[in-house]
Amino acid sequence: MLSDGQGGKQVVGDRIMEGSQNRYNQRGVSSSKEEVHRVVDRMDRGLFPGAFCKITPDALTGRDDFCNVIHSDGAGTKSILGYLWYRETGDASVFKGIAQDSLVMNLDDLACVGSWERVMISSTVNRNARNFPADALAALIEGTEEFLQSLRDLGISVLSGGGETADVGDLTGTVAVDSCAVAVMERDRVIDNSRVCPGLAIVGLSSSGQASYEKIENSGIGSNGLTSARHELLSKHYFKQYPETYDSKTPEEYIYCGPYRMADPLPGSSLSVGQALLSPTRTYLPVAKAMAEELGDQLKGLVHCSGGGQTKCMRFGTGVHHIKDNLFVPPPLFAEIQKASGTTNEEMHQVYNMGHRLEAYCPPEHTDRVIEISKSFGIDAQVVGQTEASLRPDQANHVTIRRDGVELTYG
Amino acid sequence: MLSDGQGGKQVVGDRIMEGSQNRYNQRGVSSSKEEVHRVVDRMDRGLFPGAFCKITPDALTGRDDFCNVIHSDGAGTKSILGYLWYRETGDASVFKGIAQDSLVMNLDDLACVGSWERVMISSTVNRNARNFPADALAALIEGTEEFLQSLRDLGISVLSGGGETADVGDLTGTVAVDSCAVAVMERDRVIDNSRVCPGLAIVGLSSSGQASYEKIENSGIGSNGLTSARHELLSKHYFKQYPETYDSKTPEEYIYCGPYRMADPLPGSSLSVGQALLSPTRTYLPVAKAMAEELGDQLKGLVHCSGGGQTKCMRFGTGVHHIKDNLFVPPPLFAEIQKASGTTNEEMHQVYNMGHRLEAYCPPEHTDRVIEISKSFGIDAQVVGQTEASLRPDQANHVTIRRDGVELTYG
Numbered sequence: 147m148l149s150d151g152q153g154g155k156q157v158v159g160d161r162i163m164e165g166s167q168n169r170y171n172q173r174g175v176s177s178s179k180e181e182v183h184r185v186v187d188r189m190d191r192g193l194f195p196g197a198f199c200k201i202t203p204d205a206l207t208g209r210d211d212f213c214n215v216i217h218s219d220g221a222g223t224k225s226i227l228g229y230l231w232y233r234e235t236g237d238a239s240v241f242k243g244i245a246q247d248s249l250v251m252n253l254d255d256l257a258c259v260g261s262w263e264r265v266m267i268s269s270t271v272n273r274n275a276r277n278f279p280a281d282a283l284a285a286l287i288e289g290t291e292e293f294l295q296s297l298r299d300l301g302i303s304v305l306s307g308g309g310e311t312a313d314v315g316d317l318t319g320t321v322a323v324d325s326c327a328v329a330v331m332e333r334d335r336v337i338d339n340s341r342v343c344p345g346l347a348i349v350g351l352s353s354s355g356q357a358s359y360e361k362i363e364n365s366g367i368g369s370n371g372l373t374s375a376r377h378e379l380l381s382k383h384y385f386k387q388y389p390e391t392y393d394s395k396t397p398e399e400y401i402y403c404g405p406y407r408m409a410d411p412l413p414g415s416s417l418s419v420g421q422a423l424l425s426p427t428r429t430y431l432p433v434a435k436a437m438a439e440e441l442g443d444q445l446k447g448l449v450h451c452s453g454g455g456q457t458k459c460m461r462f463g464t465g466v467h468h469i470k471d472n473l474f475v476p477p478p479l480f481a482e483i484q485k486a487s488g489t490t491n492e493e494m495h496q497v498y499n500m501g502h503r504l505e506a507y508c509p510p511e512h513t514d515r516v517i518e519i520s521k522s523f524g525i526d527a528q529v530v531g532q533t534e535a536s537l538r539p540d541q542a543n544h545v546t547i548r549r550d551g552v553e554l555t556y557g
Numbered sequence: 558m559l560s561d562g563q564g565g566k567q568v569v570g571d572r573i574m575e576g577s578q579n580r581y582n583q584r585g586v587s588s589s590k591e592e593v594h595r596v597v598d599r600m601d602r603g604l605f606p607g608a609f610c611k612i613t614p615d616a617l618t619g620r621d622d623f624c625n626v627i628h629s630d631g632a633g634t635k636s637i638l639g640y641l642w643y644r645e646t647g648d649a650s651v652f653k654g655i656a657q658d659s660l661v662m663n664l665d666d667l668a669c670v671g672s673w674e675r676v677m678i679s680s681t682v683n684r685n686a687r688n689f690p691a692d693a694l695a696a697l698i699e700g701t702e703e704f705l706q707s708l709r710d711l712g713i714s715v716l717s718g719g720g721e722t723a724d725v726g727d728l729t730g731t732v733a734v735d736s737c738a739v740a741v742m743e744r745d746r747v748i749d750n751s752r753v754c755p756g757l758a759i760v761g762l763s764s765s766g767q768a769s770y771e772k773i774e775n776s777g778i779g780s781n782g783l784t785s786a787r788h789e790l791l792s793k794h795y796f797k798q799y800p801e802t803y804d805s806k807t808p809e810e811y812i813y814c815g816p817y818r819m820a821d822p823l824p825g826s827s828l829s830v831g832q833a834l835l836s837p838t839r840t841y842l843p844v845a846k847a848m849a850e851e852l853g854d855q856l857k858g859l860v861h862c863s864g865g866g867q868t869k870c871m872r873f874g875t876g877v878h879h880i881k882d883n884l885f886v887p888p889p890l891f892a893e894i895q896k897a898s899g900t901t902n903e904e905m906h907q908v909y910n911m912g913h914r915l916e917a918y919c920p921p922e923h924t925d926r927v928i929e930i931s932k933s934f935g936i937d938a939q940v941v942g943q944t945e946a947s948l949r950p951d952q953a954n955h956v957t958i959r960r961d962g963v964e965l966t967y968g
Contacts, residue, residue, distance in 0.1 A: 175686055175724040183692070189698075192719075200719040205677050206741045207618055216679040216718035218737065223727050264617050269629040270681070275586055275808060280595070287600075307627035308603075308611040310735075313586040315804045316634050316784060317733050322725065324681045328718075330617045383751045387920065393726045395687060396798065456819060462743030 154443065169487075172400045173393065175373055179498050186391045192283065193333070196340025198258035198449065213333045215261055220270075220324030221247035224372045227423050229278065229320040230384060231408060234420075238281040242289025243426035244323055247369045249293055250427040251452065252327035253304065254504065255466060256286070257434040258448040260337035261329045262302050267294070269309035269325045276320040277390055283311060286323060300432045302358055319390030337438065339507075341368035342447035342463030342533060347510040348470065350502030351430060351520045354477040358524035365417055365425035366477035369454050371497040372423070375479075378487035379404040379419055404486045414478035422479040429506040431522050437506060437516055447507035456495040457545050457556045459505065465535065465541040470531035471548040474501030492554045495547055565939025580898075583811045584784055584804065604744070607873065609669035609860065617741050624744045626672055631681075631735030632658035635783045637802045638834050640689065640731040640796060642819060645831075649692040654837035655698025655734055656680070658780045660704055661838040662863065663738035664715065665915065668845040669859040671748035672740040673713050678705070680720035683733040687726055688801055694722060698736060711770055711843045730801030748849065750918075753858035753944060758921045759881065761913030761941035762841060764932045765888040769935035770843060776828055776836035777888035781864050781910040783834070786890075789898035790815040790830055815897045825889035833890040841908030841915040844934050848917060848927055858918035867906040868914065868956050868967045874944065876952040881942035882959040885912030903965045906958055913941065 192200040193213055196268055204212035214259070221228075221244045228244040231237065248269060271286060297304050304327075321518035336431060341464050354366030376393075377400060384391065385402040408420025415422060430450075439447050449459045459468045476484075476494075480501070484494050494500060506516050513529050538544055544557035569878075603611040604624055615623035632639075632655045639655040642648065659680060667676060682697060701717055708715050715738075765777030778786070788803075788811060795802065796813040803812050819831025826833060849856050860870045870879045887895075887905075891912075895905050905911060917927050924940050931938035949955055955968030 171687070173726050175726055189702075192800060202677075202716065202718050205714070205716045205718075206675050206739070209674065214718060216675060216677050216737075216739065218679045218681045218719070218721040220681065220683075220721070220723065222723055223725050226727055227866050264619065266613070266625055266627050266739065268629045268737050268739075270629045270631065270737070272631075272683070272733050272735070274804060276582070276804070291600075303616070305613065305616045307616075307625060307739075308629070310631070312631065312633055312735075314634050314733065314784070315584050315586055315807070316637055316727050316787075317731065319804060319806075320728065322683050322728050322733060324683070324723075326627075326679050326681070326719075326739075328617070328627065328677065328679075328737075328739045330741070373725070376727075389805065393685060393687070393728060393730060394805070395730075396726070408832050441928040525659060 148514050158286055164381045167198055169400060173373055173377065173396050187417060194338045194340065196464070197336060197338050198462065199255050201336060203383055204330060205306060211333055212330055213336065214328065214330055215256060215259060216326065216328040217255055218250050218324065218326045219251040219255065220322065221251070222369050223376065224369045225321050225323050227372065228389045228392060229422055230388060231424060232282055233388065234408060238285040240424060241285040242292060243410045243424055245286050245289030246426040248323045248325045249290065250429045251369050252325050254430055254450045256327055256329060257431050258337065258450050260335050260438055261331050261394055262431050262435045263331070265304040265327055265329045266307050267325055267327045268307050269323065271309070272309045272314050272318055272322040273311065274315040274319050274321065274390070275313045276315060277319060278440065283447045296359065297431065302431050302435065337445065337448055339447040339449065339462035340464055342466055342507045344466060344533050344535040346446055346507045346533045347513045347529050348531040348533065349506045349508065349513050349516045349527055350470065350474060351433060351504040352526035353428060353501060354502040355500050355526055356524060360428065363417065364428050365415070365422035365479045366499065366501065367423060367425050368452055368481055368499060368503050374487065374497065375423060375483050377402055377404065377425065378483055379406050381406055383407055412478055413482060428503065433520055433525060434504065436519050440519065441508060441512055442513065444508055444512050445506060449505045451499040451503050451505060454496065455498050456500055456547060460543050460545045460557050463543055466543045467534045467536050468531065468543065468545040469534060472528065473530050473547065473549055474528070491552060492509055495554060505530065507533065573796060575788050580811060584807050586784055599745060605747055605749045605751065607875070608749050609873065610666050612670060612747060615741060623741055624747065624891055625739065625741055626667060626670060627737065627739040628666055629706055629735065629737045630666065631733065632662070633780050633783055634787065636732050636734050637753040638787055640833055641799060642800060642835060643693055644709065644799065645819060649696040651835060652693050652696040653703060654835055656697045656700030657704045657837040659734045659736045660701065661840045662780050663863045665735050665841055667738055667740060668842050669748065669861050671746050671849055672742050673842050673846045674742070676715040676738055676740045677718050678715055678736055678738045679718050680734065680736040682720070682722045683725050683729055684722065685726040685730050685732065685801070686724045688730060689732040704845045707770065708842065710935040713842050713846065748856065748859055750858040750860065750873035751875055753877055753918045755877060755944050755946040757857055757918045757944045758924045758940050759879065759942040759944065760917045760919065760924055760927045761885060762844060762883055762915040763937035764839060764910050764912060767935060768839060771839065774828065775839050776826070776890045777815050777836045777910065777912065778834060778836050778890055779863055779914050780912060785898065785908065786834060786894050788796040788813055788815065789894055790817050790834065791819065792817055794818055798857055818953035824893060839914065844931055845850055845915065845937060847930050851926065851930065852919060852923055855923050860916045862914050862916060865907065866909050867958060871954050871956045874954055876947045877954045878945045878947050879942065879954065879956045880945060881941065883956065884941050884960055885939070887911045899942055902963060906965060909912055912960065916941065918944065
């Protein structure tokens with residue numbers, strides 16, 4: 147039932163320390179999502195089982211040389227941060243960013259299979275009408291239209307076909323924003339990550355800074371790990387003021403146990419803590435499109451480092467040891483989340499992108515060009531690592547991250 | 558942003574009595590959804606502005622003679638009833654019905670534009686992992702597959718392309734189940750409700766009983782009005798036991814203020830109160846398809862009486878006075894909801910289907926055949942009314958319901 151990376155959000159590996167696991171469970175979040183995988187893994191994985199998204203035969207138009215991709219995801223609990231911002235400042239326009247989060251969590255997954263033409267999208271807003279009123283809803287809807295227009299201005303054709311707003315005050319105290327994206331595409335244009343093999347370079351595209359098509363600096367955050375980030379960074383002020391923003395069954399010690407108010411400056415950044423947490427998820431669509439058009443078959447794979455962070459790649463490729471030994475310095479927000487929460491390096495890389503949210507796999511001779519293309523959009527890029535042959539007896543994929551003299555291993 | 562009937566769920570007219578409006582507002586539900594319409598009504602209404610769903614040019618494959626429909630809706634708060642059942646009985650299979658609810662709320666809207674071929678669907682489950690565990694999730698996923706297989710057995714091709722399960726314990730105490738359906742269809746096959754005109758018969762297709770393709774008796778409930786029905790029918794037992802199932806800001810007097818436990822027998826029915834409330838939303842897809850294939854152009858319109866109930870039709874047709882003077886006797890569940898809540902007749906018909914959830918508009922000479930087709934699927938049907946010319950100076954549509962010597966007017 148999961149389409150996100152043929153897996154799911156918040157899959158944070160199988161080896162999260164017991165203490166952290168407990169913090170997840172206490173917040174109504176399943177830490178390993180193993181139970182979800184047990185159900186989902188029995189299901190058909192589609193035409194390209196190694197691709198980033200599930201791709202099905204072309205049920206929509208019945209043509210043998212085409213295929214379909216239909217994909218659901220949303221802003222997750224980032225909407226709660228939008229809600230807190232809105233309540234504290236009265237500024238409903240924050241929900242324009244939440245609309246973007248929900249869209250990009252779908253569109254950037256689609257980008258990883260090479261789908262950026264003729265995409266249709268529909269959104270669902272499940273709201274508590276008491277707490278999430280009309281001006282906030284209007285901002286969500288306007289944000290959707292504005293973001294899609296900005297993509298069209300970049301030559302990316304994504305159209306909204308409508309959506310649904312449901313008043314479900316007993317289901318949520320705030321608002322949940324989800325989207326579904328669908329495309330019909332030629333089978334021979336699919337980027338099939340099963341082609342990721344030993345001997346490739348991994349180019350990371352920075353998640354922070356300001357892309358040429360972004361209006362303000364991006365903190366690097368996506369829409370993953372925000373339940374933890376919110377509670378670990380924000381202070382008890384929010385506990386007292388906004389009980390509608392947390393699960394009443396969560397023990398108090400795990401709720402808003404951080405040092406900050408949203409307006410406080412984020413150390414090492416020009417953004418406030420709230421701005422950094424709410425930084426709209428960057429889309430890499432224009433860059434992915436440009437890379438694929440130029441590299442063609444030499445682009446062997448694209449991975450959206452969403453749920454699973456820097457270990458998400460482990461699910462892609464065949465007989466591969468993913469080695470990442472030249473990662474970006476983590477943007478200030480991730481450093482602060484780690485500091486406030488005391489999370490291990492190992493886990494931080496399983497939950498957050500830690501510096502790049504898109505990575506491209508290609509033969510080493512093409513990395514200069516990939517980096518140039520990314521930089522032409524104002525997005526920093528560098529070779530963050532390479533693939534080698536799996537060291538496992540069963541040839542299973544595994545990941546090694548080397549940073550600051552420390553080696554982290556996964557799988 | 559709304560796609561459901563080019564409107565939205567829980568649109569219950571503009572004239573709900575102040576007392577009832579208060580009961581909605583107290584439960585975090587907007588009673589009239591006017592504020593939503595103010596936003597949505599500014600948006601493009603697509604190729605067929607009078608059709609039941611928004612229909613766009615064929616963005617997905619770019620063909621002039623085709624069009625697209627993409628549609629989002631879900632089980633709403635019916636999932637909370639599933640949750641209560643599951644908690645009280647341990648029976649996770651109840652969520653198979655919730656999966657059906659979420660699918661049918663989309664598919665039966667699509668049916669009203671003539672779309673039942675080559676439909677793709679994706680679902681989103683937003684859950685509290687603490688309260689909604691793996692066996693319940695598995696039932697949702699299995700229920701989706703089983704229901705789609707049952708449609709394929711009836712010659713209706715709907716395929717699931719995957720979905721998303723998000724652990725969002727701070728967004729919901731239980732579970733929200735939503736789906737998105739998309740189709741590419743020939744423009745000349747669209748059922749365009751703008752062709753509903755004076756001089757037609759309205760045939761209602763019963764929402765209760767047992768269709769030939771249903772395994773058990775259906776209470777007639779859809780997935781609308783379930784927040785009210787749940788609180789008005791169920792007793793304070795649920796208030797004490799399951800605080801995760803209601804908005805903590807709702808005053809206690811409006812929470813589970815009814816007389817029943819779920820296992821109690823529903824007066825006048827062989828079903829228990831819980832079974833009746835949880836009765837999976839009937840799909841009319843096979844019947845709609847058979848009617849459209851036989852009547853062709855003589856089928857002037859189809860209306861899914863979801864949000865808006867028996868007044869939903871008001872939005873469809875041109876210069877029409879919808880007169881309903883021969884409605885089905887309301888099934889026992891609706892009678893009991895009305896009795897427990899003290900809701901007026903006027904409002905009951907604005908929220909619930911009250912006996913038929915699909916209505917077909919056709920010239921009077923075809924009604925016998927429409928009724929025969931419905932009955933061939935084991936679904937009772939009758940002429941429930943007719944259309945006449947609007948009596949309004951501006952030719953606006955309006956609705957008159959006559960039942961038991963009482964006349965209800967809307968619009």
